[in-house]
Amino acid sequence: MNDPKFRERVYAVVAQIPPGRIMTYGDIAAMAGQAHAARIVGGIAHFGSIELPWHRVVNRFGGLASGYPGGKRGHQKDLETEGVPIKDFIITDFEERRWTPGL
DNA sequence: CGAGTGACCGCAA
DNA sequence: ATTGCGGCCACTC
Numbered sequence: 001m002n003d004p005k006f007r008e009r010v011y012a013v014v015a016q017i018p019p020g021r022i023m024t025y026g027d028i029a030a031m032a033g034q035a036h037a038a039r040i041v042g043g044i045a046h047f048g049s050i051e052l053p054w055h056r057v058v059n060r061f062g063g064l065a066s067g068y069p070g071g072k073r074g075h076q077k078d079l080e081t082e083g084v085p086i087k088d089f090i091i092t093d094f095e096e097r098r099w100t101p102g103l
Numbered sequence: 104c105g106a107g108t109g110a111c112c113g114c115a116a
Numbered sequence: 117a118t119t120g121c122g123g124c125c126a127c128t129c
Contacts, residue, residue, distance in 0.1 A: 006126060025111055040126045042110040047127065065110035
């Protein structure tokens, strides 16, 4: 029954990220079942549903993504709106805000 | 159908 | 310490 496309799973995980929380592409990819597909998550994010909270998804360094609609500028602003303190395009409380579904 | 690309990650020199 | 390169999988054209 669990045979949805990788993209479907990524959507589910991202959609489950609560406000004020963030996840890394690698974590999301691992939850989707492909720990080596962090790039795919990024690719899906670019071609995927923009209605999803992609702004809660950051890279392994807790930094903002590059292809985000509006650039890091918009990305940072969106995260700050969620209540995520950012500094120099890097989440200060990244390790504390890092969250995983099922936790 | 085939090929290229990507909002990444990890390691090596 | 920093920089550069490759690898991996799925998606799109």
